[in-house]
Amino acid sequence: MNDRRDAILRVEELHTQFLTSHGPVHAVNGVSFEIRPGETLGLLGESGSGKSTIGLSMLRLLPPGRGRISGGRVLFGGEDLVTASEKRMRRLRGRDIAMIFQESLSALNPVYTIGEQIAEVIRQHERLDRRAAMKRAAEMLEMVGMPDPGRRLGEYPHELSGGMRQRVVIAAALACQPKLLIGDEPTTALDVTVQAQILDLIADIQHRTGMAVLFITHDLGVVAEIAHRAIVLYAGRVVEEADTQSLLARPRMPYTQGLLRSLPQFAKGHRLAAIPGAVPNPRSLPTGCAFHPRCQEAKADCAQTLPALTEAGDGRRVRCLHWHNIAQDMDLRVRA
Ligand SMILES: Nc1ncnc2c1ncn2[C@@H]1O[C@H](COP(=O)(O)OP(=O)(O)OP(=O)(O)O)[C@@H](O)[C@H]1O
Secondary structure: OOOHHHOOEEEEEEEEEEEEOOEEEEEEEEEEEEEOOOOEEEEEOOOOOOHHHHHHHHOOOOOOOOEEEEEEEEEEOOEEOOOOOHHHHHHHEOOOEEEEOOOHHHHOOOOOOHHHHHHHHHHHHOOOOHHHHHHHHHHHHHHOOOOOHHHHOOOOHHHOOHHHHHHHHHHHHHOOOOOEEEEEOOOOOOOHHHHHHHHHHHHHHHHHHOOEEEEEEOOHHHHHHHOOEEEEEEOOEEEEEEEHHHHHHOOOOHHHHHHHHOOHHHHOOOOOOOOOOOOOOOOOOOOOOOOHHHOOOOOHHHHOOOOOOEEOOOOOEEOOOOHHHHHHHHHHHHHO
């Protein structure tokens, strides 16, 4: 959180609830972060930690009547999207802020050709005739590395492989040159080779256009690959934020340390071990630090006091009462 002036997006104290027959579910509990142009921020967390809800809240795409933003601001270029009109949001979505999801097949309409669908997105936001929009659609397909883009324009989604469909979805998302791309697990359904290609593609386009990217994922390996900075989410709260290299080399929060130890490529000298237990139910969060029942470092006060998100130097933020001692222990272990 260094240079506040430059951020294209600032999320401040976001709270989002779902109303269910069993009462409200507090899915997002005071989340703040920012993204600067040309930057990729990884939003990392286990299933149920609130990642998708943050993405949907930012674009005001929560299920009507069930999901609601109950507090906070989402400032995009200084404008608060929480209070913007629905008309304004329709203009922003797809033009200034684009979102891509995991399941490319459901994002595409089976009865229209690839070309018609990309051209339609372009024409929703720009005054172009059909021919010009089709020409731009072909250029977009070329940009995302689609072989033989002219021919692909006339094909239907089912004629393409999963990786090629995801390229089409990215082409459509980027057709209006958004300033911010939100990717919600956009590579999770793809095999590792195609996943690597898509990550390279997003990084390459970002390099050329300077767009900001919020990359939502449960996969630390993906964050390591694509994100400049990362936020770790637990039970709807940010528990750690750091530049990706520091986060991977010197995680401060025990939860982040646990995530790293559960992955072979990051375990480095530690025994490979899954974090015991599961993400808590957001209807009944533990008192104090929500992670304390699963934490190997927990002390008596962790069950009583909710730690604040604390500045820990170098733009890092940590939500842990004992991060300082744990950090010293970790550093000693790393030096030994
Ligand atoms: N439409 C909904 N109605 C009720 N509760 C919901 C709804 N959508 C999400 N939730 C709850 O909100 C919490 C956060 O869910 P969310 O989908 O944002 O998590 P996530 O980190 O994106 O998980 P995943 O990786 O599995 O998508 C979960 O407890 C989930 O059960």
